[in-house]
Amino acid sequence: xxSGTLFSSRKSxxxxxxxxxxxxxxxxxxxxxxxxxxxxxxxVILFLFLALFGPILAPYGANEQIFSDARRPPSSxxxxxxxxLGRDVFSRVVLGASEILLIAGSGTLIAVLxxxxxxxxxxxxxxxxxxxxxRFFDSLLALPALLLALLLxxxxxxxxxxxxxxxxxxxxPIIARVVRSVVLxxxxxxxxxxxxxxxxxxxxxxxxxxxxxxxxxxxxEAALRFSYAIFLVASLGFLGVGIQxxxxxxxxxxxxxxxxxxxxxxxxxxxxxxxSILVIGVNLMADGLKRVLQSTSSD
Amino acid sequence: xxxxxxxxxxxxxxxxxxxxxxxxxxxxGAATPEPTQAPLEPEQTEEAQIPEETAAAPIEPxxxxxxxxxxxxxxxxxxxxxFISSDSEVLVANHVYDYLVDVDPDSIAIPRLxxxxxxxxxGKIYVFNLAEGVTFHDGSPLTAEDVVWTFNRLRDPAxxxxxxxxxxxxxxxxxxxxxxxxxxxxxxNPFFLYDLSDNxxxxxxxxxxxxxxxxxxxxxxxxxxxxxxxxxxxxANEAYFVKGQPSLAGLEIIFFNDETASVDALRGGQVDxxxxxxTSLFSSLQDEPGIITSDIPxxxxxxxxxxxxxxxxxxxxxxxxxxxxxxxxxxxxxVQQGYGAVGNDTPIGPLYSQYYASxxxxxxxxxxAARQLLSEAGYADGLDLVLHTPDTGGxxxxxxxxxxxWAEAGVNVEVSVEPESVYYGDDxxxxxxxxxxxxxxxxxxxxxxxxxxxxxxxxxESHFCDTEFDELAxxxxxxxNEDERVEAYRQIQQLLIDRGxxxxxxxxxQFGAISDQFxxxxxxxxxxxxxxxxxxxxx
Numbered sequence: 001x002x003s004g005t006l007f008s009s010r011k012s013x014x015x016x017x018x019x020x021x022x023x024x025x026x027x028x029x030x031x032x033x034x035x036x037x038x039x040x041x042x043x044v045i046l047f048l049f050l051a052l053f054g055p056i057l058a059p060y061g062a063n064e065q066i067f068s069d070a071r072r073p074p075s076s077x078x079x080x081x082x083x084x085l086g087r088d089v090f091s092r093v094v095l096g097a098s099e100i101l102l103i104a105g106s107g108t109l110i111a112v113l114x115x116x117x118x119x120x121x122x123x124x125x126x127x128x129x130x131x132x133x134x135r136f137f138d139s140l141l142a143l144p145a146l147l148l149a150l151l152l153x154x155x156x157x158x159x160x161x162x163x164x165x166x167x168x169x170x171x172x173p174i175i176a177r178v179v180r181s182v183v184l185x186x187x188x189x190x191x192x193x194x195x196x197x198x199x200x201x202x203x204x205x206x207x208x209x210x211x212x213x214x215x216x217x218x219x220x221e222a223a224l225r226f227s228y229a230i231f232l233v234a235s236l237g238f239l240g241v242g243i244q245x246x247x248x249x250x251x252x253x254x255x256x257x258x259x260x261x262x263x264x265x266x267x268x269x270x271x272x273x274x275x276s277i278l279v280i281g282v283n284l285m286a287d288g289l290k291r292v293l294q295s296t297s298s299d
Numbered sequence: 300x301x302x303x304x305x306x307x308x309x310x311x312x313x314x315x316x317x318x319x320x321x322x323x324x325x326x327x328g329a330a331t332p333e334p335t336q337a338p339l340e341p342e343q344t345e346e347a348q349i350p351e352e353t354a355a356a357p358i359e360p361x362x363x364x365x366x367x368x369x370x371x372x373x374x375x376x377x378x379x380x381x382f383i384s385s386d387s388e389v390l391v392a393n394h395v396y397d398y399l400v401d402v403d404p405d406s407i408a409i410p411r412l413x414x415x416x417x418x419x420x421x422g423k424i425y426v427f428n429l430a431e432g433v434t435f436h437d438g439s440p441l442t443a444e445d446v447v448w449t450f451n452r453l454r455d456p457a458x459x460x461x462x463x464x465x466x467x468x469x470x471x472x473x474x475x476x477x478x479x480x481x482x483x484x485x486x487x488n489p490f491f492l493y494d495l496s497d498n499x500x501x502x503x504x505x506x507x508x509x510x511x512x513x514x515x516x517x518x519x520x521x522x523x524x525x526x527x528x529x530x531x532x533x534x535a536n537e538a539y540f541v542k543g544q545p546s547l548a549g550l551e552i553i554f555f556n557d558e559t560a561s562v563d564a565l566r567g568g569q570v571d572x573x574x575x576x577x578t579s580l581f582s583s584l585q586d587e588p589g590i591i592t593s594d595i596p597x598x599x600x601x602x603x604x605x606x607x608x609x610x611x612x613x614x615x616x617x618x619x620x621x622x623x624x625x626x627x628x629x630x631x632x633x634v635q636q637g638y639g640a641v642g643n644d645t646p647i648g649p650l651y652s653q654y655y656a657s658x659x660x661x662x663x664x665x666x667x668a669a670r671q672l673l674s675e676a677g678y679a680d681g682l683d684l685v686l687h688t689p690d691t692g693g694x695x696x697x698x699x700x701x702x703x704x705w706a707e708a709g710v711n712v713e714v715s716v717e718p719e720s721v722y723y724g725d726d727x728x729x730x731x732x733x734x735x736x737x738x739x740x741x742x743x744x745x746x747x748x749x750x751x752x753x754x755x756x757x758x759x760e761s762h763f764c765d766t767e768f769d770e771l772a773x774x775x776x777x778x779x780n781e782d783e784r785v786e787a788y789r790q791i792q793q794l795l796i797d798r799g800x801x802x803x804x805x806x807x808x809q810f811g812a813i814s815d816q817f818x819x820x821x822x823x824x825x826x827x828x829x830x831x832x833x834x835x836x837x838x
Contacts, residue, residue, distance in 0.1 A: 065703050067629040084579055085633050085700060158715070240690060245714050246699040256695070259559050262583030
């Protein structure tokens with residue numbers, strides 16, 4: 001723990017602002033020290049770049065149908081060919097990046113936010129609140145994520161916001177459990193006891209004293225959840241219960257192209273490969289983060 | 300030999316014991332033991348006799364039925380023939396039950412349970428003679444009463460069946476003999492034979508109350524097992540009244556929710572027949588060894604309709620704007636890949652050659668005119684619509700293509716794709732404002748008008764109510780003068796192009812594929828009416 005003693009915790013807080021930037025570049029440098037995590041990080045950065053500049057990079061619109069160019073193989077005019085409706089596959093894959101990253105990313109972020117708050121309170125307060133929340137989460141976790149998602153989408157009906165809600169509902173319990181387990185091991189430590197005796201407020205103790213210790217585990221967990229979220233969004237699109245056509249959701253694109261595989265296989269492979277690369281990339285990066293953060297936290 | 304005889308005798312004794320036991324059970328349990336007794340005895344003794352005979356001398360083979368045909372189809376929801384609608388529901392019913400009159404691939408009415416019929420000169424009285432020796436699967440014989448009861452049920456207004464408006468013209472149905480039925484019509488109906496061959500008009504046993512579960516038909520196959528959402532297993536009806544039919548020993552209809560999966564199953568040999576599939580799936584099967592493909596043109600179409608009884612469809616300018624915003628040629632090329640024909644917004648397609656007005660065409664695409672009409676209707680700032688579509692065939696593609704085309708005219712479409720069995724399963728499809736419906740091919744166009752477009756139609760999904768249209772449709776459906784009918788249909792086509800609530804962008808082709816292990820497969824334009832009675836195992 002960086003803040004192992006009574007007073008250093010406050011000192012590190014006060015220098016937090018400049019420390020973040022340095023810590024980020026340090027983490028990044030450490031990520032690039034191992035080939036696997038370097039590849040992972042590069043992939044993630046590349047896709048983030050695609051998501052940000054997709055509208056500039058994509059030569060055609062996501063649902064722009066060029067009727068004379070339908071079912072064309074890859075060429076210089078259409079880098080990855082066109083699908084059965086004459087839509088440029090390259091443009092759709094590029095434009096799909098922002099959508100999948102945005103939904104999976106914001107879903108994960110909100111889940112992390114809720115999960116952290118619930119995990120902190122539940123772990124720190126303990127007692128019946130902890131029992132009730134955790135047993136409820138246990139019951140949710142007993143169901144496979146996809147099954148729960150299908151059930152929820154069946155109730156809410158397919159739309160982007162439903163998918164987002166599903167991600168939050170599916171991943172909040174997992175994040176909460178991870179956070180809670182760290183809180184349980186930290187809350188009896190000296191520095192927490194000390195600030196309690198000092199009469200600090202509950203929120204101060206939870207968010208200023210305990211949360212920094214939770215951060216490494218939380219970051220790794222969030223990165224892992226992010227990769228699962230990408231996969232879940234794509235899976236729901238593929239099953240046709242999530243995001244609706246003509247959205248360039250990669251899973252949905254695979255579903256649509258599957259029917260036409262004999263005629264336009266490129267329309268199937270491009271989004272499928274994009275999903276695989278991104279999920280692998282995020283996973284490699286998460287592994288790297290775990291290594292980096294655990295080594296810094298054990299310093 | 301002696302041993303064999305002993306065994307046979309033992310089997311015979313066992314069978315007799317079994318029959319006696321069954322009779323005793325029947326006598327004890329049922330109030331009317333007579334009909335239950337009758338079917339059991341001959342059937343059981345026959346079974347016992349067959350080995351005896353073959354042991355004596357190899358006489359002509361009694362049972363040449365061989366092969367089980369496995370057909371991939373959408374899951375069925377309705378099993379009561381009066382309520383069926385999807386291809387798969389009709390396919391199952393068409394093999395378990397029989398129609399009074401059938402229709403051949405050339406759209407000609409042919410005998411089925413009715414062996415012959417006569418029509419009075421004024422076109423109001425039809426007398427049908429039923430085939431002899433027809434029995435239901437429970438063994439009881441088919442009588443004229445069963446036919447009378449079935450059609451009375453189908454036309455009973457109290458039951459609110461889809462057929463009640465179709466048969467509202469029937470004044471009276473009488474059993475005028477054991478095997479003779481007389482229909483009296485209120486007004487002459489030139490299509491009456493086709494109406495009698497409506498998908499729902501399968502003959503049930505008089506008094507049937509649990510038509511959705513008892514499957515007591517006269518048809519070529521009997522239900523062995525129905526596993527909802529999985530499959531329905533049928534075996535040949537040995538007592539079928541047409542000699543030599545069915546040729547197959549069994550028929551299995553295996554339910555697939557996914558067309559690609561069913562085509563994969565055909566490739567992998569898990570099923571033998573796939574019907575009704577997306578165009579690209581069909582073209583992918585063209586060069587597949589061991590699979591015979593067939594495609595036939597149909598009168599069927601995908602229908603895009605806007606409810607005309609409430610906003611925004613109650614302003615006819617809105618649907619006209621949507622029509623103007625639609626690029627039919629592009630839709631046809633993209634969604635149908637050139638199979639079928641470009642549509643004219645009327646259900647009277649080019650295959651109805653005598654009625655189709657080839658010179659009438661909807662106005663060409665004009666996005667500016669569409670915008671103009673929309674702003675006149677009060678949607679100058681754009682119009683938001685949800686387009687509902689079942690997830691089968693080219694319909695999701697059609698929705699996506701229309702979304703793109705209409706966007707240019709300021710119409711913002713949100714596509715909602717729903718599983719077909721869900722979409723048609725309850726009445727949601729009749730409620731939504733904007734939806735796509737696939738309509739199967741029918742032998743004459745009057746059907747579509749009567750069932751979907753006249754004010755009182757059961758499936759009036761667009762909630763269209765136009766007095767002039769209703770009068771024209773009525774005229775076309777009743778006149779015995781063919782020239783008058785041609786003229787009425789012409790006016791109907793013009794009217795629908797001018798102010799009809801529907802867009803019919805194309806008429807499709809029907810696709811089917813069968814394993815080369817079988818022969819005699821004849822695909823029907825309405826896939827559900829495809830008849831497997833004459834399909835045989837390839838030699």
